[in-house]
Amino acid sequence: MGRLFMEHHGGVRYYECANCKNYLCNAANIISKHFFGASGRAILFQNVVNVNMGEMEQKQMATGLHHARDIFCQKCKMKLGWMYEMAHNESQMYKEGKFVLERKYIKKCKGFEDGEKCSSPGTAESSTQPSPITSDVEQ
Numbered sequence: 001m002g003r004l005f006m007e008h009h010g011g012v013r014y015y016e017c018a019n020c021k022n023y024l025c026n027a028a029n030i031i032s033k034h035f036f037g038a039s040g041r042a043i044l045f046q047n048v049v050n051v052n053m054g055e056m057e058q059k060q061m062a063t064g065l066h067h068a069r070d071i072f073c074q075k076c077k078m079k080l081g082w083m084y085e086m087a088h089n090e091s092q093m094y095k096e097g098k099f100v101l102e103r104k105y106i107k108k109c110k111g112f113e114d115g116e117k118c119s120s121p122g123t124a125e126s127s128t129q130p131s132p133i134t135s136d137v138e139q
Contacts, residue, residue, distance in 0.1 A: 020076035
């Protein structure tokens with residue numbers, strides 16, 4: 001079967017699969033939080049990774065006719081949402097190539113700031129503060 005390679009783009013906030021904790025996308029990729037799916041609230045993203053796509057289907061949605069593909073977690077195969085392939089209404093074309101993840105199936109996580117250190121498990125050091133600078137030079 002081979003190895004399964006997963007991407008992780010990091011970030012201060014990111015989203016992962018609620019079922020298996022597989023990284024999906026950085027919160028900086030959010031386009032809109034005003035979407036709804038079959039399970040309730042959803043989020044439109046510019047890009048997601050570590051997903052597999054189903055067959056393209058023509059779907060009648062609240063905003064009109066779209067060609068879309070269901071997207072599934074690459075690790076646990078759970079359905080997470082869909083990807084817009086094509087919109088028939090000109091006002092909806094901004095969605096083409098974008099991804100919708102249903103909030104019920106994803107989890108928002110706190111990442112790390114650039115340069116922030118992650119302490120090893122079991123150590124007291126979880127320093128995000130720079131260490132004090134000492135000098136041997138007399139003043």
